[in-house]
Amino acid sequence: MDLKKPFPVPVVSAAAARRAEDPWYAEPQSPVPGVRDVVLVGSGKGGVGKSTVTVNLACALAAQGLRVGVADADLYGPSVARLLGTGAGLAHGEDGRTVPALAHGVHAVSVANILPPEAALAWKGPLVAQALLQLFHEVAWPDLDLLLVDLPPGTGDVQLTLLEQVPVSGALLVTTPQRLALADAERGIALFHELDIPVFGLVENMSHYVCPCCGEHQPLFPEGGVRDLAARRHVSYLGSVPLDPAGQALADGGTPLVAAQPEAAAAQAFIAMAERLRAAVELERRALDRSPEAGGREAHAAFWEQLLD
Numbered sequence: 001m002d003l004k005k006p007f008p009v010p011v012v013s014a015a016a017a018r019r020a021e022d023p024w025y026a027e028p029q030s031p032v033p034g035v036r037d038v039v040l041v042g043s044g045k046g047g048v049g050k051s052t053v054t055v056n057l058a059c060a061l062a063a064q065g066l067r068v069g070v071a072d073a074d075l076y077g078p079s080v081a082r083l084l085g086t087g088a089g090l091a092h093g094e095d096g097r098t099v100p101a102l103a104h105g106v107h108a109v110s111v112a113n114i115l116p117p118e119a120a121l122a123w124k125g126p127l128v129a130q131a132l133l134q135l136f137h138e139v140a141w142p143d144l145d146l147l148l149v150d151l152p153p154g155t156g157d158v159q160l161t162l163l164e165q166v167p168v169s170g171a172l173l174v175t176t177p178q179r180l181a182l183a184d185a186e187r188g189i190a191l192f193h194e195l196d197i198p199v200f201g202l203v204e205n206m207s208h209y210v211c212p213c214c215g216e217h218q219p220l221f222p223e224g225g226v227r228d229l230a231a232r233r234h235v236s237y238l239g240s241v242p243l244d245p246a247g248q249a250l251a252d253g254g255t256p257l258v259a260a261q262p263e264a265a266a267a268q269a270f271i272a273m274a275e276r277l278r279a280a281v282e283l284e285r286r287a288l289d290r291s292p293e294a295g296g297r298e299a300h301a302a303f304w305e306q307l308l309d
């Protein structure tokens with residue numbers, strides 16, 4: 001490969017290019033059969049714990065009685081199957097559709113289950129879109145209250161494709177407290193807001209360490225940045241998750257902390273966040289019920305503003 005040549009990836013995604021040509025462009029959105037709410041879990045940067053947060057929130061929501069699924073849309077680094085311990089091979093129904101794995105009360109499918117692993121990294125625009133939509137329409141999802149979608153980090157083609165083609169109830173963003181991570185998280189919020197997708201909140205991960213001897217909270221980075229970002233961009237702060245080395249070891253073995261040690265400080269943080277997320281999804285539903293048609297957007301925004309005041 002000639003490294004002096006520009007890397008042959010378009011700067012603007014295929015979806016964004018279409019959008020740029022025609023500001024009114026919108027692909028038809030087809031609902032995911034049987035799924036009530038689709039909630040995206042995003043992050044500005046990679047490695048901030050987005051997949052860890054996704055599977056632990058899913059386990060917590062399932063333990064609270066919701067029917068929950070996780071769709072791993074992280075084409076470039078799918079890790080949900082590993083984190084839930086579901087392995088790579090999935091069954092297929094008589095109609096040929098993939099049947100999600102069930103682990104810790106959570107139904108899960110990863111792009112890694114559907115695609116040959118070597119293919120995904122080399123894919124661009126239309127193929128990415130095609131693969132993603134398979135995840136929603138060629139999977140035999142059972143009836144679900146909530147389908148959490150683990151996105152790749154950043155604000156790229158996957159996000160735009162999903163937002164154009166799958167009806168999404170809202171999103172949450174995971175970040176660590178470092179300033180670089182915060183700057184990218186802010187871009188993520190901006191993308192969702194620009195596309196009128198409610199942001200249910202910010203999750204602060206690996207912010208502190210809880211001493212196992214005395215229970216003291218020791219901050220690992222400068223404090224307050226995530227809360228400030230949430231306030232500045234008018235989104236909820238869903239809470240902070242401590243760095244938990246034991247949880248990390250469990251995750252590597254395919255058992256989410258919430259399932260293995262629900263009493264651990266990090267697990268308790270996930271459980272509390274799951275309750276806040278549930279409440280936010282319900283509020284969004286009520287807001288939509290009040291303003292179901294286009295043109296009711298002001299009523300919808302007013303509803304949220306009133307709650308955030």
Ligand SMILES: Nc1ncnc2c1ncn2[C@@H]1O[C@H](COP(=O)(O)OP(=O)(O)OP(=O)(O)O)[C@@H](O)[C@H]1O
Pocket residue numbers: 043045046047048049050051052053074077079151152153205206241242243244245247248249251252266
């Ligand atoms: N609170 C935590 N305490 C300890 N380890 C954590 C915590 N959160 C995440 N980790 C660890 O950090 C690593 C990265 O987490 P994870 O894969 O969830 O990040 P990610 O944001 O989804 O990454 P990417 O999107 O780049 O694939 C993993 O090894 C995970 O176990």
